[in-house]
Amino acid sequence: MEQLADGLLRERRSERRWRIFFRIVWVAVVLAGLWALFVQRVQHAAPTGPHTALVEVRGEIAAEAEASAENINAALKSAFEDANAQAVVLRINSPGGSPVQAGIVYDEIRRLKARHGKKVYAVVEEVCASGAYYIAVAADEVYVDKASIVGSIGVLMDGFGFTGTMEKLGVERRLITAGENKGMLDPFSPLSERQRAYAQAMIDQIHQQFIAVVKEGRGARLKETPETFSGLFWNGEESIRLGLADHTGTLDFVAREVVKAEEVIDYTPKENVAERLVKRFGASIGEGAAKALRTIGPLR
Known part of the structure; x- marks a missing residue:
């Protein structure tokens, strides 16, 4: 009986220590999250003088990706609404992605341009293909490096067949x-x-939507050839000759020489250090809690 009572007492003490530990941890997580939000708001609220607003379009364009319509459009809205932002630059380095996400961004750029009357410039780094080019044609001008990859105006649906x-x-x-x-x-x-014919008709229709957007965005500058909408891509120098882009130039060049506002402010939403710590800390605590529950039994 004495040994049983001693064991129960040790178990109760262990459970109490775990409860205290988890309470302290979750309070720390909540405080860190609040601090992260506060720091982010202070950064966005910081007053700035005349500047060039930067919005990054980087990586795959997809709903849950960094380059999602939700993230890009939030950044665009903040940039357009800032009275000190003289123009907006989209810095693009993306192979494309979802035509739906790209279309949402394209429509939002057109809406914000009409509402605020600000210029939008696209600056291409390594790649601006497919859905990324869909977004780029909403800009007033497209700047590239002579070796950038531009184009791929097409649609694909891929998969495998294992019947054989x-x-x-x-x-x-x-x-x-x-x-x-x-x-x-x-x-x-x-x-x-x-079924094959149905799928082909569907992607052909999406392709025609893409073509219409490119023609609308580029207008008379586009020098259409039989290959323009074939899915081919070109280097930056050739893309200028074909009217897919306008000039060579970098972000700094556009800010300094075109916008005439050399200071560049990045409006792209990014996780700060505190937010990353909260996520990692929360994941590790959750794993630790699961292990603890398996070893000590249910907490009371």
Whole structure:
């Protein structure tokens, strides 16, 4: 009985220590999060003089990516609404991505330009292809490096088909659907010619939307050839000759020589150090809590 009582007492003390520990940790996490938000607000509220507003379009354009329409449009809105921002520069280094996300950004740029009357310039670094070029044509002018990759005005839908491999291995695909096309594009089922034609018609329609946007954005500057909308891409020097871009130039050149506001302020939303620490700390604490619960039993 004495040993049992001693064991129960040690268990209660252990549980109490864990409760105190987790409370302290979560208070620290909450405080760090509040501090991160406060620092971010102070940074955005800091007064600035006349400057060039920078918005980055970097990496894949996708809903959950850094270059999502939500992030880019939030930065654009802040940049346009700042009275000291003389113009907005989109610095692009992206192979493209979702046509939906790119279209949302394109429409927002056009709306903000019409509302605020500010110029928008696109500055291409290494790559401005596909969905990234979709965004770039909303700018008043496109600046490139002579070796930048520009273009790829096309749409693709890719995947794999394993039906032949399954037959060789003696594997049967058991797919039950309600609706004859519900399993369309399933990689383990054959693709009928009717389904292939449907998918082709769909991406052709999206391609025509892309073409219309490029023609609207570039206007008479575009020197259309049979290859312009074929999905090909060109270096920066050739893209200027084809009317896909306007001039060579860097961010600093555009800010200094075109906008005439040499100071560049970046409006792109970024996680600060505190936010990254909160996320990592929270993840590690969660893992530690799970291990603790497995070892000491339920907390009371």
